[in-house]
């Protein structure tokens with residue numbers, strides 16, 4: 001297991017958001033985490049990436065303890081993420097946004113910057129190179145100099161993925177990447193998610209409400225309901241799992257087509 | 259009224275737009291430096307001294323701009339760093355007979371320490387508390403200077419020796435004008451390079467969205483601390499040369515009003531943008547001088563003009579504008 005969660009419990013003022021969650025993602029796989037609204041999916045992402053502090057349990061990434069590490073340390077370990085509601089640096093260019101990802105893989109400080117040392121200049125070139133590579137990979141390189149906030153919503157989502165890729169992760173967590181995308185964009189997203197794994201060897205864990213997309217890309221699906229994992233299996237198994245069907249009943253806004 | 263101001267603002271914006279390209283900005287800067295370099299040849303002693311003071315303020319304002327403009331932090335006690343630089347030199351050269359140039363490295367180290375001391379505990383505070391803590395820090399430094407034996411108490415330190423540079427003694431007012439011109443140019447270059455660097459971008463990321471920055475692997479505490487330390491080094495360099503220029507320093511040179519003036523230069527000019535901050539520093543120093551004829555009224559008039567500028571151009575005279 002690349003990522004492994006054991007008995008993770010997260011409470012907010014007595015409200016149990018994650019309840020003894022056992023969960024894992026294997027290296028080089030495409031996995032999904034689904035569940036009704038408010039099930040605790042985003043909270044699980046936040047717990048993995050250090051934004052939330054679960055009270056109990058263990059989280060390990062590649063044998064390293066992740067729990068109680070600061071978010072930037074988790075990113076350094078090789079876990080990247082996107083946010084449910086796009087959180088780009090809106091007033092900065094697409095290029096600068098993607099360059100942010102390279103921060104944790106580089107080291108020049110104030111001295112290097114002021115003196116423009118050869119090492120610092122080489123590093124800046126490297127940062128630009130990786131940023132261009134990531135922008136090309138997701139297909140936003142032609143907008144490199146545009147302000148992030150001026151981009152169409154679908155492209156903003158792609159920039160966020162490029163920025164996460166620039167951290168050079170081994171696992172990428174995507175929180176509802178298809179939300180707000182049209183059919184064409186969704187098809188392109190499916191293609192992109194596959195390429196992230198196939199061409200870059202990065203494992204993908206996806207939170208998604210679009211079941212069509214989930215069933216198409218996921219090799220493994222976990223279902224979360226009221227903070228508990230209620231099912232774990234491949235697309236076929238999940239589709240026919242009675243507990244899953246029950247969990248989704250009465251959720252008329254869900255696009256659960258089983 | 260509103261259409262008229264709108265039109266003026268539009269005109270001003272267009273003027274700035276012509277200097278938006280880095281090449282033209284560079285040319286403008288070179289031209290300004292050349293003009294500044296010949297100024298002492300045509301100016302009298304008084305005017306040259308005032309200009310020297312303005313150049314000192316350029317260095318200080320650019321330093322504070324790193325904290326306030328780039329990193330978006332608040333600092334109401336910036337004069338403290340200025341004081342640390344000045345007093346380090348004063349103490350080492352007067353009390354311990356050190357050579358001026360040898361005293362510079364310890365002065366810079368002291369400034370870095372001061373930056374860490376002020377930055378460390380304040381980074382976890384909300385901005386309103388930050389205002390109080392930084393203000394308090396400024397007052398503590400001044401209070402210490404006024405009460406310690408080694409800093410010469412209220413009368414301060416005098417007879418700070420003039421530095422010599424390869425046998426040439428830097429002592430005339432013209433010499434110091436050129437020293438501060440050089441410092442200001444170096445401060446501009448350093449600010450520019452920092453802004454376009456990994457650390458400079460990190461300041462912007464953290465200022466724009468702390469969570470997203472952290473998710474990108476940026477250590478927010480460390481980045482903010484770097485802003486305080488870098489800003490404090492700028493301040494200390496200003497203080498170091500301020501002390502040898504005057505030859506004497508006293509606690510009152512590092513008052514709260516001093517911090518406010520520097521902050522005003524940054525805000526007035528438009529936080530974050532180098533040309534704006536330079537302009538702000540010049541306005542803060544030259545403004546009251548140009549209005550000197552008016553006697554008592556000049557400070558009032560200056561305050562009114564400042565207020566008008568704030569109202570008409572709330573984001574500064576030459577604000578940061580990107581793309």
Ligand SMILES: Nc1ncnc2c1ncn2[C@@H]1O[C@H](COP(=O)(O)OP(=O)(O)OP(=O)(O)O)[C@@H](O)[C@H]1O
Pocket residue numbers: 012017035036037038039040041042043044084
């Ligand atoms: N910071 C917080 N403080 C208090 N409660 C929280 C916090 N974050 C999440 N919760 C609660 O945890 C529960 C799960 O929220 P979460 O956002 O993880 O759900 P989700 O599965 O991502 O839902 P959605 O599909 O709508 O995004 C909700 O009841 C929410 O109110």
Ligand SMILES: [Mg+2]
Pocket residue numbers: 041042043084
């Ligand atoms: Mg969510």
